[in-house]
Amino acid sequence: MPAFSLEPEQIAWCGQLRALAAxxxxxxxxxGEPGHVNRPLIAELGRLGLLARLFTSGALDLCLxxxxxxxxxxxxxxxxxxxGLGAYPVHAHGTPAQREHWLPRVSDGTAxxxxxxSEPGAGSDAAALTLRADPEPQPLSATADGTSRWRLTGEKCWISNAPEADFYTVFARTTPGAGARGVTAFLVPADRPGLTGSALDMLSPHPIGALDFxxxxxxADDVLGEVDRGFRVAMGTLDLFRPSVGxxxxxxxxxxxxxxxAHTARRDAFGGKLRDLQTVAHQVAELALRTDAARLMVYAAATAYDEGATDVPKRAAMAKLLAxxxxxxxxxxxxxxxxxRALRRGHLLEHLYREVRAPRIYEGASEVQRGIIARELYKEADVQEQSPEVGR
Structure with missing residues (x-):
C-alpha cells in the first residue's frame, strides 16, 4: 500500500473533535456515575452528529x-x-423495519x-457459543405466514452497556454441533420477556454486565442477516471495529x-530538566516512534477495509494488536x-493507566489477534504455493 498521509481537511476535523471532546x-x-450508562453524554454525541456518522462513514473516518x-x-x-458496535449489525444486516425503528434512535442518542x-465459557473462542436458540414446538414454531420462532436460553457475560442497554445484538446457536456455521444473530429488545441482567463490578467507567436468557x-423478524450465518455478522463487525480499537x-x-x-520539559531534576537526561530523552523518542508506527498501521488497516482489500482480517488484527x-x-x-504524581486520583495518567488495559482483551485478546495473523499468513502462503507462477 502507498505511504499514508491525511488530507488537510481530515487533520482540521480531528482538531475540531479534540476541542469538542474537551x-x-x-x-x-x-x-457520569461509574458503572452506569451516561445517557446525557450519549445524547450530546447525538446532537453533535457523531452517532449518525457511524453509519455513513468508512473505517478510516471511524478511526479518526x-x-x-x-x-x-x-x-x-x-x-x-x-x-457503533451494538448497532452496526442492524445497519449492515437488518431488515428495513429494524433499521427504521432503531437506527434513528441510536443516531440521536435516545437508544x-x-x-x-461473549459468554462465560466462550470469550475469545467465539465459535464455541452455547446460548441456544431452540425452535418452538410445532405448531408454535411458525406463524400462519410461516415465520420461524425460537426461544433463547443461556447466558452472555462481559457485555458492555449491559444490563442498561435498550437493545442487544445477540449471537445464539441455532444448529448444534455446527461450530461457527450454526450461529444466528438476533436483534433483541431489552424488554423482551425472559431477558434479565446483572451488573458486574469491573474496572470500567461504563457498565459491563451479564445477561440471562x-x-x-x-x-424471523428479529434475525439479523441469515439463519446460521450470524458468525459472519459478528466477524464482519469486528473486522471494521478492530482497527478502530487500535x-x-x-x-x-x-x-x-x-x-x-510537557512534564519532562519543565520538571527540575539532577541540576537540570528531565529532558536533558539522555535516558529520559531516549525513552520519550521511543514512545513517539512506537505511537506513530501504531497510528500508521491503524490507518493502513482502515484504508484497506474501505478499499475492499482481501487481507482485511490480517490487517485489522495487526492494527489492534500493535496499537x-x-x-x-x-x-x-x-x-x-x-x-x-501520576498515580494520584484524578491525574490524566492515573485515568489512562486504568483505561488502557481493557483494549488488549476485548474484541479478541492479543493472543487471538496473533492467531488470526498466523492463520491468514499461512493461508496466503498456501495460495502462493499452489500458484504456477511461484518460483518462475
Whole structure:
C-alpha cells in the first residue's frame, strides 16, 4: 500500500473533535456515575452528529473519530464506539423495519445499543457459543405466514452497556454441533420477556454486565442477516471495529506522550530538566516512534477495509494488536517518568493507566489477534504455493 498521509481537511476535523471532546463532552463525562450508562453524554454525541456518522462513514473516518475523542475524553470515545458496535449489525444486516425503528434512535442518542457475543465459557473462542436458540414446538414454531420462532436460553457475560442497554445484538446457536456455521444473530429488545441482567463490578467507567436468557422469544423478524450465518455478522463487525480499537489506543498513547513531553520539559531534576537526561530523552523518542508506527498501521488497516482489500482480517488484527500493546507500554512508561504524581486520583495518567488495559482483551485478546495473523499468513502462503507462477 502507498505511504499514508491525511488530507488537510481530515487533520482540521480531528482538531475540531479534540476541542469538542474537551469542551462539551468531558464535562458530561465527569458528571457520569461509574458503572452506569451516561445517557446525557450519549445524547450530546447525538446532537453533535457523531452517532449518525457511524453509519455513513468508512473505517478510516471511524478511526479518526475514535482517536480524536480518546485523546480528550475516553468516556466519550467508548460511548460512541459501543453505540457503533451494538448497532452496526442492524445497519449492515437488518431488515428495513429494524433499521427504521432503531437506527434513528441510536443516531440521536435516545437508544443505547450493545453487542452480546461473549459468554462465560466462550470469550475469545467465539465459535464455541452455547446460548441456544431452540425452535418452538410445532405448531408454535411458525406463524400462519410461516415465520420461524425460537426461544433463547443461556447466558452472555462481559457485555458492555449491559444490563442498561435498550437493545442487544445477540449471537445464539441455532444448529448444534455446527461450530461457527450454526450461529444466528438476533436483534433483541431489552424488554423482551425472559431477558434479565446483572451488573458486574469491573474496572470500567461504563457498565459491563451479564445477561440471562430464560426462554426469550424471538422470531424471523428479529434475525439479523441469515439463519446460521450470524458468525459472519459478528466477524464482519469486528473486522471494521478492530482497527478502530487500535485508534482508541493510539489516542490514549498520544495523550500520554504529550503529557510526558510537557512534564519532562519543565520538571527540575539532577541540576537540570528531565529532558536533558539522555535516558529520559531516549525513552520519550521511543514512545513517539512506537505511537506513530501504531497510528500508521491503524490507518493502513482502515484504508484497506474501505478499499475492499482481501487481507482485511490480517490487517485489522495487526492494527489492534500493535496499537493496544503499544499504548500499554507508552502509558506505563509515561507513569514511570512522571513518578508518584501520576498515580494520584484524578491525574490524566492515573485515568489512562486504568483505561488502557481493557483494549488488549476485548474484541479478541492479543493472543487471538496473533492467531488470526498466523492463520491468514499461512493461508496466503498456501495460495502462493499452489500458484504456477511461484518460483518462475
Amino acid at each position: 469542551e462539551r463532552l468531558r464535562p458530561l463525562a465527569e458528571k 473519530m475514535r482517536e480524536s475523542l480518546a485523546y480528550s475524553c475516553t468516556e466519550a470515545e467508548t460511548a460512541l464506539a459501543l453505540q 443505547v445499543a450493545a453487542f452480546a457475543l 430464560g426462554a426469550v422469544p424471538v422470531s 485508534a482508541f489506543a493510539v489516542g490514549m498513547a498520544q495523550a500520554a506522550l504529550d503529557a510526558t513531553l 493496544t500493546e503499544t499504548a500499554q507500554q507508552v502509558v506505563d512508561t509515561a507513569v514511570q517518568l512522571h513518578g508518584a
